[in-house]
Amino acid sequence: MKGAEILIKALEAEGVEYVFGYPGGAxxxxxxxxxxxxxxxxxxxxxxxxxxxxxxxxxxSGNVGVCMATSGPGATNLLTGIANAYMDSVPMxxxxxxxxxxxxxxxxxQEVDIFGMSMSVVKHNFIVRHVSELAKTMHAAFELARSxxxxxxxxxLPKDVAGAELENVEFTPGGMxxxxxxxxxQLHIAHDLILASKQPLIYAGGGIRIxxxxxxxxxxxxxxxxxxxxxxxxxxxIPANHPLNLGMLGMHGTKTSNYAVQQCDxxxxxxxxxxxxxxxxxxxxxxxxxVIHMDADxxxxxxxxxxxxxxxxxxxxxxxFLHVRPEIEFWVKRCLSNKEKFAWDYNAPxxxxxxxxxxxxxxxxxxxxxxIACDVGQHQMWVAQHYQFNQPHNHLTSxxxxxxxxxxxxxIGAKLAFPDAxxxxxxxxxxxxxxxxxxxxLKRYNIPVKIVLFDNKALGMVRQWxxxxxxxNYSEVDLSxxxxxxxxxxxxxxxxxxxxRDDEIPAAIEKMLACEGPVLLHVLxxxxxxxxxxxxxxxxxxxxxxxxxx
Amino acid sequence: MKFTVSIRLSNSEGALxxxxxxxxxxSFDVSSMSAERSADRCFVDARLTIEGLRAPEPLxxxxxxxxxxxQLKVQYTEGANHGRQQQTAGQNEFCLPx
Numbered sequence: 001m002k003g004a005e006i007l008i009k010a011l012e013a014e015g016v017e018y019v020f021g022y023p024g025g026a027x028x029x030x031x032x033x034x035x036x037x038x039x040x041x042x043x044x045x046x047x048x049x050x051x052x053x054x055x056x057x058x059x060x061s062g063n064v065g066v067c068m069a070t071s072g073p074g075a076t077n078l079l080t081g082i083a084n085a086y087m088d089s090v091p092m093x094x095x096x097x098x099x100x101x102x103x104x105x106x107x108x109x110q111e112v113d114i115f116g117m118s119m120s121v122v123k124h125n126f127i128v129r130h131v132s133e134l135a136k137t138m139h140a141a142f143e144l145a146r147s148x149x150x151x152x153x154x155x156x157l158p159k160d161v162a163g164a165e166l167e168n169v170e171f172t173p174g175g176m177x178x179x180x181x182x183x184x185x186q187l188h189i190a191h192d193l194i195l196a197s198k199q200p201l202i203y204a205g206g207g208i209r210i211x212x213x214x215x216x217x218x219x220x221x222x223x224x225x226x227x228x229x230x231x232x233x234x235x236x237x238i239p240a241n242h243p244l245n246l247g248m249l250g251m252h253g254t255k256t257s258n259y260a261v262q263q264c265d266x267x268x269x270x271x272x273x274x275x276x277x278x279x280x281x282x283x284x285x286x287x288x289x290x291v292i293h294m295d296a297d298x299x300x301x302x303x304x305x306x307x308x309x310x311x312x313x314x315x316x317x318x319x320x321f322l323h324v325r326p327e328i329e330f331w332v333k334r335c336l337s338n339k340e341k342f343a344w345d346y347n348a349p350x351x352x353x354x355x356x357x358x359x360x361x362x363x364x365x366x367x368x369x370x371x372i373a374c375d376v377g378q379h380q381m382w383v384a385q386h387y388q389f390n391q392p393h394n395h396l397t398s399x400x401x402x403x404x405x406x407x408x409x410x411x412i413g414a415k416l417a418f419p420d421a422x423x424x425x426x427x428x429x430x431x432x433x434x435x436x437x438x439x440x441x442l443k444r445y446n447i448p449v450k451i452v453l454f455d456n457k458a459l460g461m462v463r464q465w466x467x468x469x470x471x472x473n474y475s476e477v478d479l480s481x482x483x484x485x486x487x488x489x490x491x492x493x494x495x496x497x498x499x500x501r502d503d504e505i506p507a508a509i510e511k512m513l514a515c516e517g518p519v520l521l522h523v524l525x526x527x528x529x530x531x532x533x534x535x536x537x538x539x540x541x542x543x544x545x546x547x548x549x550x
Numbered sequence: 551m552k553f554t555v556s557i558r559l560s561n562s563e564g565a566l567x568x569x570x571x572x573x574x575x576x577s578f579d580v581s582s583m584s585a586e587r588s589a590d591r592c593f594v595d596a597r598l599t600i601e602g603l604r605a606p607e608p609l610x611x612x613x614x615x616x617x618x619x620x621q622l623k624v625q626y627t628e629g630a631n632h633g634r635q636q637q638t639a640g641q642n643e644f645c646l647p648x
Contacts, residue, residue, distance in 0.1 A: 298615075299608065
């Protein structure tokens with residue numbers, strides 16, 4: 001059996017269904033072995049999209065996403081998608097072709113040191129220098145990618161190793177290392193802290209999705225009666241309409257959430273990491289609170305905030321243990337009163353489309369368990385604020401890396417993982433052009449992803465910051481020369497239509513959702529519309545801006 | 551803060567580079583270093599003297615997470631933790647010996 005066949009058999013043994021990739025010189029033996037295999041290969045049109053689609057597939061399904069590319073530019077194009085998975089703890093195995101071992105280090109054609117280049121954005125990486133190592137390396141890569149705090153693992157495969165022969169190969173699929181149980185002593189400390197607290201708050205993050213612990217979180221919330229705020233990655237960890245859900249916290253969080261964090265006396269952080277977009281000025285974040293931190297990754301404990309109690313390991317165990325009921329009626333009443341007081345107002349006094357209102361209407365119209373894959377920018381924050389997520393894996397968004405161009409490939413991955421679910425990409429006129437070529441992938445495989453493209457003829461989030469923090473000195477944000485997106489979509493064979501007025505929204509959403517195949521809805525919005533509230537960079541979360549300042 | 555890390559790594563490709571990369575990315579300097587492969591070629595034993603303005607504990611946790619790290623010992627040679635020793639096993643138990 002050749003090395004390339006071993007690799008394909010190892011992927012099959014791991015239960016891989018989809019591989020997202022793009023062929024090229026050094027990985028040709030693998031593509032040769034792919035023919036006739038059980039794997040379904042999705043030919044994307046740029047390697048970055050292969051990694052991002054694998055990421056979307058993995059986030060949606062919880063399984064390891066797999067992507068592959070050739071050496072040199074194929075490998076470097078994968079890197080952004082790999083870094084994206086690393087920042088958001090997404091399980092992924094990325095396979096790169098490499099020049100033959102005899103040519104490595106000679107600046108050969110399409111040779112780059114992807115092993116060295118990727119080192120800081122992978123959980124681990126391997127070069128397979130001997131065919132005898134290949135099967136066990138592949139299985140180790142899968143085990144590593146999915147165990148503990150998940151992440152991407154890169155396997156670099158030289159061409160001569162892919163072509164080398166080996167008999168009697170054993171395939172032993174990697175398992176998943178069991179998550180350690182939290183220490184009993186820490187659980188008891190947490191128990192006492194919760195009982196003694198007067199103003200406790202739960203701060204839930206992406207770790208809930210990764211651990212598939214939504215049910216346990218909800219039971220914990222309902223047993224304790226403690227209000228919840230969520231991070232961008234934690235949206236849906238508790239249903240949006242749950243009475244104790246105060247919404248997202250942080251830079252574009254709700255006033256209710258940010259005020260609650262600043263006032264709480266106990267912050268129970270579950271699967272989150274005190275990211276700077278969440279905390280604002282770190283020294284002033286939750287200034288009166290003791291912290292209980294539950295996380296799978298010991299390196300996150302105490303990284304940015306000292307804790308009173310560290311519950312490391314399986315967060316489900318921690319959540320299930322801590323069903324105690326503190327006396328917090330006054331606090332809960334205050335939080336819920338703020339929630340009512342600061343509820344979103346969708347009454348826009350103009351005829352053009354108000355993006356938050358559009359998103360809320362789309363949320364109300366879309367079927368249960370619709371997947372939303374976002375790009376990055378203002379539209380991403382509007383989705384986070386206004387779409388009503390009930391499950392965290394329904395929300396695919398590039399949090400840590402903030403990768404423009406994530407949405408469309410991620411939606412492709414999610415739709416292939418859940419072919420019966422509705423999958424909508426929400427993008428902007430800046431982001432969509434980062435990976436517009438994937439419209440060809442939609443068409444090729446007839447993947448019925450819906451695309452909502454908000455067009456404000458600008459790089460809206462950068463423009464907003466230039467308006468607010470750079471004295472309206474607008475620099476390279478104007479996109480008024482955008483192509484005609486309806487024609488672009490149609491050139492790829494994707495039906496498309498335009499929405500310009502508020503009164504057109506319900507019918508447009510209905511038409512989009514009713515389309516059987518892929519469709520692009522081009523939504524024109526006011527170029528001056530901003531995302532509110534906003535915690536200015538370097539400020540405390542209490543200092544939320546709500547209107548334009550000069 | 552100055553401290554010394556004695557670290558046993560699996561003798562796998564890039565193991566030492568990964569350790570040094572973590573140090574650099576987190577703004578620590580290496581003021582001295584020695585490393586030696588074990589006679590059976592399974593391990594690399596390295597000793598690094600490290601300086602930095604940041605607290606070392608998060609760095610140590612980051613190093614412990616590395617797949618190649620088998621054992622790690624820290625000796626604080628100055629600062630608030632002067633004289634303190636800390637020894638941990640790496641978190642990964644499925645290293646591939648070369």
